[in-house]
Structures are given as C-alpha cells and as structure tokens.
Amino acid sequence: MADHHVIATRDEYLEAVEAIAAGNGPVAVDAERASGFRYSQRAYLIQVFRRGSGTFLFDPPPIGRFDELNAAIADEEWVLHAATQDLTCLREVGLDPKHVFDTELAARLLGMPRVGLGTVVEELLGIHLAKEHSAADWSTRPLPEPWLVYAALDVELLPDLRDAIAALLEEQGKTGIAQQEFADELARDLKVVRSEPWRRLSGIHSIRGIRNLAVARELWLSRDELARTTDIAPGRLVPDASLTAAAKAMPETKRGLAALREFNGRASRTELDRWWEAIEAGRTTEDLPVMRGNGDTLPPPRAWADRNPEADARLKAARAAVTALSEELSIPIENLLTPETLRRVAWAPPAEIDAASIAAALAEWGARPWQIEATSQSIAQAFVEANQNGPETAEADS
Structure with a gap:
C-alpha cells in the first residue's frame, strides 16, 4: 500500500480544494485531536473524502484557515460520525457545514445497540475497521503511517455507510426525525462556558x-x-x-x-x-465558594419524594410512559426525550395539563417537533393520572 501523503502547505491545500470541488456527492469529513495529551481541542489532522476526488489528509496547524475549502463544499452534505465531537475544532479553522448527516446519531435513531464507527461499519457494510489509534496523540509529528491508514479509512467508508443508514431510516419512517436531529446538532451551542x-x-x-x-x-x-x-x-x-x-x-x-x-x-x-x-x-481568601454550585439545577430525583412528592409522582409516571414509547419506536430514551427535559416539565408543569400545554412546555425546554409529537400526549396522560392517584401510588409503583 502506498504511503498516505499529509498535505501541509498552502499550495498543496489549494490544489486539493480544486480536486474536492470537482468531485460528486456528499463530502465525508473527520478530525483527529490530541485529547488527553493537549490542553487545546484543536484539530491536528483533518480527513476529507469525496467520490470522484479521493482522500485528502490535511495538517491544520501549518495550513491555518480552511475558508477556501469551506466555500467550495459549503452547500454540500457533509457526512460525519459523532458530529458534535468534531464541529467545534472544524469551525475553529473555518469549516462550518450547512447540512450534515451524522452516521453515529442516525445509528442511535435506528435503535442500534452499539454505535461506534467500527461496530456500525462492520454490521452494515461487513467490513472490519480497526480502531486501535483512536486515542493516539495526534499532535505527534511525523504521524506514523499506520495512523494515517486508520485516519483515511475513517472517511473513505463514510459515504457508503451514509447510504446504508439512509435506506434504513427511510424503511423505518425516521428520515424526517433524523433531519430534525441533524439540524439541531448544527444549531447547538457546543462551546458552553461554565460559570464555575x-x-x-x-x-x-x-x-x-x-x-x-x-x-x-x-x-x-x-x-x-x-x-x-x-x-x-x-x-x-x-x-x-x-x-x-x-x-x-x-x-x-x-x-x-x-x-x-x-x-x-x-x-x-x-x-x-x-x-x-x-x-x-x-x-x-475571603472569596469563599458556596458548597453547591449556582444555577437553576434541580435536586436529584432520589430527593424528590421528600422535597416535592407531587413532582416525584409525575416524573415516575411519565418516565414509565416515555420508556414504553422508546421501546415501541426502537429509539433510545435519551434521544426520544432527554431526561433533563422530562425532569424540568415534571418539576414545574403547566397550570392546565393537556397535550397542548405539555407540548408547549417541551418546546420551551428545546425539544424538537418530532419529540413533542411522539411524547406530549403520553406525558400529559401520565401527569393527569399521577395527580389523580397521588404520591402514595407512585411510591408503590416505583
């Protein structure tokens, strides 16, 4: 096998941009960082593959900004696996997609029990993909050839994987759901600054x-x-x-x-x-911290029975209902509705509980339209029954 060339100059980079722009179909993109070795989360290798163009391995530090590449492929669909892990470091160098297809997230929505790239590729494409270099120090220079082989395969298989997953999403009636989730990934603030x-x-x-x-x-x-x-x-x-x-x-x-x-x-x-x-x-210091962090964090659910028994009853009833929906739809419960969203609405529900008011409350906490459509009626019914039965019944059922 020929050595994999790493592009580390502006001239080679600009030639690669032209080649990628001349390709066809979606653009597979991946990035390798040095997490656990470096403080920064910058990309130390960016891999791009496109049918009709080939595979390109870029060394971001010497290249700098990737604005030309971004302009060439901005309107295309970018295929990534676990996009939220890479979007921040890609955006730091000017790579900011408008449309993504996240094969890891899509695999979750399909109900696959294990969604690592190697596992999904093996199950859907029948190809064994070794992942022994995933935790390597990618700031190492020069990068060893086995690492580059690994990095290239990460993107070369993504378009075929995307097509296989897209067919399954269509088969299960989840294409629209996936599109909403992909759009949410792009809109999400991935650089949340913690106060403490x-x-x-x-x-x-x-x-x-x-x-x-x-x-x-x-x-x-x-x-x-x-x-x-x-x-x-x-x-x-x-x-x-x-x-x-x-x-x-x-x-x-x-x-x-x-x-x-x-x-x-x-x-x-x-x-x-x-x-x-x-x-x-x-x-x-006279600037002493408080024992608990500031913010509007809710108490842990185990404390609800004592601190807010009505909310505890609502949460237990709604959690059972959402769990049943998760199994029925073959979508992990955390993707169907985040536990935090359910806790928020259970702790402080609308004054009048019905499907419409629960839907509005879920939307306020960031639930997507498909999640609201799938869960609002069941949650409303669970809340009503919990209010009627009271905390004692919830405690007996838990």
Whole structure:
C-alpha cells in the first residue's frame, strides 16, 4: 500500500480544494485531536473524502484557515460520525457545514445497540475497521503511517455507510426525525462556558468544608492556567485525584504537601511552589465558594419524594410512559426525550395539563417537533393520572 501523503502547505491545500470541488456527492469529513495529551481541542489532522476526488489528509496547524475549502463544499452534505465531537475544532479553522448527516446519531435513531464507527461499519457494510489509534496523540509529528491508514479509512467508508443508514431510516419512517436531529446538532451551542468550571473536578463532592473547597478551587485554577500555557492536558500535569487529596489533607507546609503520597503527577514536584501558592490562596481568601454550585439545577430525583412528592409522582409516571414509547419506536430514551427535559416539565408543569400545554412546555425546554409529537400526549396522560392517584401510588409503583 502506498504511503498516505499529509498535505501541509498552502499550495498543496489549494490544489486539493480544486480536486474536492470537482468531485460528486456528499463530502465525508473527520478530525483527529490530541485529547488527553493537549490542553487545546484543536484539530491536528483533518480527513476529507469525496467520490470522484479521493482522500485528502490535511495538517491544520501549518495550513491555518480552511475558508477556501469551506466555500467550495459549503452547500454540500457533509457526512460525519459523532458530529458534535468534531464541529467545534472544524469551525475553529473555518469549516462550518450547512447540512450534515451524522452516521453515529442516525445509528442511535435506528435503535442500534452499539454505535461506534467500527461496530456500525462492520454490521452494515461487513467490513472490519480497526480502531486501535483512536486515542493516539495526534499532535505527534511525523504521524506514523499506520495512523494515517486508520485516519483515511475513517472517511473513505463514510459515504457508503451514509447510504446504508439512509435506506434504513427511510424503511423505518425516521428520515424526517433524523433531519430534525441533524439540524439541531448544527444549531447547538457546543462551546458552553461554565460559570464555575472548577466544579467539574473529579471527587469534589467528597470534599467537606468551605475552606477545603476554596483550596480545591485554587488548585484547579492554577493547574488550568499551567495547562493552557503549556498546551498539556491538565490531568497529565497533576491528576484530579491529587488535587482532591491535597484539598482534603490541607497540609500545613510546603514540605507537608511534598510528603503527601497521594499528591503525584509529572508536575506535582517540579511545580511545587505553584501548588503551595494555590493552597495558601485557598486558606486565606475571603472569596469563599458556596458548597453547591449556582444555577437553576434541580435536586436529584432520589430527593424528590421528600422535597416535592407531587413532582416525584409525575416524573415516575411519565418516565414509565416515555420508556414504553422508546421501546415501541426502537429509539433510545435519551434521544426520544432527554431526561433533563422530562425532569424540568415534571418539576414545574403547566397550570392546565393537556397535550397542548405539555407540548408547549417541551418546546420551551428545546425539544424538537418530532419529540413533542411522539411524547406530549403520553406525558400529559401520565401527569393527569399521577395527580389523580397521588404520591402514595407512585411510591408503590416505583
């Protein structure tokens, strides 16, 4: 097999754009990042395949912007697998599709139990697709030839996979559903900024004490700054478990921090001054965090029976109804209606409960038209029955 050439100059890139524009049919696109190795989520390889054009492997950092390619294929359908994983890094370099066909999402809508690319390709096309390089450090240069073979296959099979899935969607009467879901993916804000991102620290819920929480926050922020500066994944500097352990232990001195066995990682000792400064900042700050994050988050469902028994009854009844619909339609329950949407409507339902009011409430929380059509009547009926039967019946049924 001939070596796969990586396009890394503007002149070669512009030649490739002309070739891709001259092809026919949908454009298969994929991107490889260095998640777990780098702080940024930028693309370190972008693969494109189009019938009549061939396969093209682009090295994004030296090429820069891909505006010319975007203009050449903007009106075509782009085929991606798990589009939401790649759209952000593609948009960073100017690749922003108007129409997508997401083979992973479509496979979910078909009710396939496993939707990884290798599994779906093997089931629908009968081709075994090895996935051993999916978690590789794609910022490596030069990229090994086996990695490039893997990357090329990822896009070369997508058009055939798209056609096979599209036929099944049509057969199951789900083409319109898929189109709504694809449009929602494109419209979704994939770069949501969290107000307190440090609360994503693994194990943070085990930390007791406001001052300990402040130390955890300062350690997380300090690590994040170092990770951003060095473009190294935070967990490769110091793992979450180490930050949590330090926040719980609250060492009295820098030497005590260094002696803490649980505080490890490649930068745990080389950056010891940084971590100690963060601990001291957490110890002395007057800007203390609250134990729970801000926002309009609902209590966990297990607490509903005590805090809002009527809502608990509605949720249990509606969840059973939506589960039954999910099985009937062969669509995973989380795709039929997100659990968060159902919880929101169950917690604060409309004053008058009927299919129309439930439909309006679902739409307010972002449900798509097909989801509303499929679930609103069943949810309304479940709410009415729950209100009539009361919390005791719901508890007995659960």
